Amino acid sequence: MAKGAIVVGAGPVGLMLAGELRLGGVDVVVYDKLPGPSGESRGVGFTRRAAEVFEQRGLLERFGDVEWAQGHFGGVRIDFGKLDDNHFSVRGVPQFRTEEILEDWLGELGVPVRRRHEVTGYRETPDGVVVEYEGPDGHGEDSAQYLVGCDGARSLVRTLAGIDFPGWGATRGMYMADLVGAGVRQRPIGEKVPGGMVMAFNLENGVDRIVIHDENLRPPEDKSALRFGDIADAWQRMTGESLHHAEVRWISSFTDTTRQAEHYRSGRVFLAGDATHIHMPAGAQGMSVGVQDAANLGWKLAAAVNGWAPEGLLDTFESERHPVGEKLMRNTRAQTRLYLTGDEMEPLRAVMRELVALPEAARHLAGIVSGIDIRYDMGPGTHPLLGLRLAPGHELLLADGTRTRVAELLHPARGVLLVTGAAQDTATLLGAADGLGERVRTVVAEWAEPVTQDRPAAVLLRPDGHVAWAAPDGADLLRQALERWFGTGTGAAGRPQAVGAASR
CATH class of the missing domain: 3.30.70.2450 (Alpha-Beta Plaits)
Known part of the structure; x- marks a missing residue:
């Protein structure tokens, strides 16, 4: 039987995606043409949201004691300490260290990383893809249901898929x-x-x-x-x-070459990380956005491989992440001009320094840099958190008196329906997830601190930590959200759902 997925590229994004897929029960393999990790460190840290993604999988602690850094927008300092949310990024972690940690994780999960295997082509079949490669033993082929190119700015997978890479050429x-x-x-x-x-x-x-x-x-x-x-x-x-x-x-x-893939998907082929967007480095955003690409795609692709993905779920990868890439292009180009131009830009820098002294402006710019302002369209609902991430550090008290955090609930890369005693009609809310088996974990607990807008009485989280529903929106909207993101099912395993064959 064909594998669930083949990932091309053993950088941070490809490794993260492979781990996400394996947590979702997918047979996955990573191909990389290099004989081993490059040892280079283009990236030397990651944003707050990337740190949260690592924390959601229990990986952040593996980095040990890290340096939490203040931020800036195009060289204009932002005082993160005066903001309500935590925007501090991680600095001083070379990219090769991130790759080492992720590859060790894959080893524990049983995911093979095949080095000295250069992918040279692929062809689609009615039910999957056949990948061609050159390895130490010569030419070979491998098959899977899906192929993901995490192979960088010069992505061969993107080229073979015929996906355009428009943008702006270098000026500096x-x-x-x-x-x-x-x-x-x-x-x-x-x-x-x-x-x-x-x-x-x-x-x-x-x-x-x-x-x-x-x-x-x-x-x-x-x-x-x-x-x-x-x-x-x-x-x-x-x-x-x-x-x-x-x-x-x-x-x-x-x-400062800036380009974005026109599409992130072509049939059974997907792109993530630098294969979808390149830009001038600014605030450790490049690798960080790629890690978030992986967290967004992994559970959705696993749902498709496992046969329960609702119609259109795979298409939400592009509809959610392509706009994030567009904003990344815009903000890095803006920062480049603000940061690297001459004295003629000083009046604008002075205005920016005045603006970041205003709390609302500082929050907006900090959210751009840290990545925690990303909001996805979740459909109907009124809660202010809808579509945003739920802060993973919020603490909960379980029924046995032990404490846990939101991040720990997300370690298995499953959906989470959290219901507290402050919610109305808790039995109905919990019953809405009946039959979803391993897709959604139901948790009854109490917040360690009072219920607030940031700590809803009940909340549905996707595996990537984003809020798909929150009280006081009612049980009907919860059922809609569950069906939209996790399908329908009966029994412990749920009923497999048909997967649409939508392409671009």
Whole structure:
């Protein structure tokens, strides 16, 4: 029998998606052309919402003690400490560390990661896809019900699927280097200097990451042509500090090229992460949005493989995540212009500094950067939380007196119907989920703190932590939400549902 899914790309997004699928009971395998993890660290942290996604699967604690960082929008500082919600991001976690943690997790889940296996093509069949690859033993084929390209900005899967990747070409570039013994002054959110911008912060164990935007220095098209001497010369010219004595661990460059896939799905083929969106790095959003792509797609694809996905469920991946990608393109382009242009932009920066002093403006910009302002269309309902995520740190008291948190309820990647004693007609609410078996876990508990707008008397959570229904909306709307996201069923396992064959 064909596998449930094949994931192409063993970066953070592909690994996260494979774990999500396995938690959903799907037979999944990851293919990657590299012989092992690259060891590179383009990303050096993740946003608050990405941290919450990791926490929802019990993964955040594996990162150990992390540094929670303040944020900015295009270099304009936002005081997260004055905001009601927690927008602090994680800084100083190199991408290879994230990949190590996720691959260890996949090992525990029994998901194979096949390295030195380069996918070269695929063809669709009436009930799945056949993937062609070149591996250590030569040419081979593998089959699955679905294929997901998490293979980066130059995605072969996207190209083979015929999905356009429109956007804007490069207008400026940046250099980065990881250095040992640099002794550089820390500039964690960057500093404007004559001719550009410089940034420096400790990455780990005495390794400093520097980033330079030099208006007079253009990144070469071929990154193998990069020379640290040019970067060190530029740093000295712009700051008066010498880096020439430092030991170089890694150098790279990037531009402000901004593109988004026209579609995230073509038949049985899906895209996630950098295969769907590339942009100038700003606030660790790139990898973080990709991790959220994985959390959104994983349970839906598992539902389709397991045969109970309601009609149109798979199409909601694109309808929910494509607008998020559009906003990502907009906000990173705005930040690039605010951050990297010259003195002619200073009046706008001054206005932005005034705006972020206003609580409502600060909340809006912080939500953009942190990712916790994402709201999906859940259909009818009146609760202010509808479509937003429920904060995973809220504590609950179970019937046996033990405490738990929202995040812990979501560890199995299942839906959760939480009902407290403050809800009206609790028996009817709990009965609405009868027959949904393993799809939705019902939990009776009390909030450790009083019921408020942020802690509803009863709430239905999707596996990705977003609120699909909340009291005081009634049982009829709850039943509609359950059927929309979890289908219908009888008995412990539920009745398999037909899956629409919608494409783009």
